[in-house]
Amino acid sequence: MLEKLNPSNNQNYPWLGIVETVSVVGSIGGSIASIFINQAALAAIPLSITVMLNLVNRRLQIEALSKTNQSAIAQLIQEDVKTLEKVESNNQHIVQLQQLTLDYPQVKTNVQEHSQSIQTSQTDISYLLQEQSEAQGKIQAIKEQLTQSGTDFSQLKSDTQDYAKLQSLYEEQMEVVKKVGYLQEIDSSTQAIRIAPYNADAYYKRGLSFQALGDQQGSIGDFTEAIQLNPSHASAYYSRGLAHTSLSNKKRAVQDLREAAKLFFEAEDIVSYQIAKDASKQIHELNSSVSAEDSEQVAVGSLFG
Numbered sequence: 001m002l003e004k005l006n007p008s009n010n011q012n013y014p015w016l017g018i019v020e021t022v023s024v025v026g027s028i029g030g031s032i033a034s035i036f037i038n039q040a041a042l043a044a045i046p047l048s049i050t051v052m053l054n055l056v057n058r059r060l061q062i063e064a065l066s067k068t069n070q071s072a073i074a075q076l077i078q079e080d081v082k083t084l085e086k087v088e089s090n091n092q093h094i095v096q097l098q099q100l101t102l103d104y105p106q107v108k109t110n111v112q113e114h115s116q117s118i119q120t121s122q123t124d125i126s127y128l129l130q131e132q133s134e135a136q137g138k139i140q141a142i143k144e145q146l147t148q149s150g151t152d153f154s155q156l157k158s159d160t161q162d163y164a165k166l167q168s169l170y171e172e173q174m175e176v177v178k179k180v181g182y183l184q185e186i187d188s189s190t191q192a193i194r195i196a197p198y199n200a201d202a203y204y205k206r207g208l209s210f211q212a213l214g215d216q217q218g219s220i221g222d223f224t225e226a227i228q229l230n231p232s233h234a235s236a237y238y239s240r241g242l243a244h245t246s247l248s249n250k251k252r253a254v255q256d257l258r259e260a261a262k263l264f265f266e267a268e269d270i271v272s273y274q275i276a277k278d279a280s281k282q283i284h285e286l287n288s289s290v291s292a293e294d295s296e297q298v299a300v301g302s303l304f305g
Contacts, residue, residue, distance in 0.1 A: 182209040200230035207239060216243045234263035238276050245283055254280050 189206035192199060207222030223240035226233050241256030257280035264273035 179213060182212050185209040198229055200226040200233055200236070203229065204233065204236050204239070207236070211239065211243055216246045219243050232263055234260045234267060234272070237263065241279070250283060250286070254284050257283065
């Protein structure tokens, strides 16, 4: 019975349960003995021991309960401290929530602004993707054009030799056409001379045609006839000077060009005067390394260019 009431006391003090059991048995035995021998003293001794042991057991139980209560109180205090910490933490969370609640309008505004910014960015990205797609299409078209151009270039390259031949043939034909034209002009001028033998300009024109065909002697003869018919024919002097230059007759060329410059000046043709003067000076100062053909090209280019 005592073990059931205070099992922890019997576990801490096992000898107490044995003595208590022995005292109970002794008390019962003393009571039975007192019936037979009529001596109450024998029954009182075990009973007193039992009572004493019960008192000791109760005291121990009280001490054990006191220790248990102290331990429980300490545990409760620890739990209260933890609870207070949780309450403090909850209070901090509540303060943070209150601050967030106060900041909610600003947060909402910021979220809306960010949302609009994201929408704008998405629109810009859509435009960029569209432009990129269009650019890729253009690049593809350019690649196709480059491929076609490469094919055309290869074809053109293969036809280059034929083109060069055609170009050469065309130039030859043009030279023939020019020569035919000069021959026609010679024929026309000859007909004009037959009709009007004293026409200085007809001789001059025929002389230019002979000069263009490379017949310098023929041109000098016609220029001379034009000068005899018209001693003031500055252009005839100038052209005869060029013909003498082609034949390397430098002295005669300079004389004719100076005379041409004088006549141009008297006729107030300042441009032609300057050209003839420069040509005569250029031929006079011409170095031996420069050919007569080059000097003729310079003078002709200066006059008719």
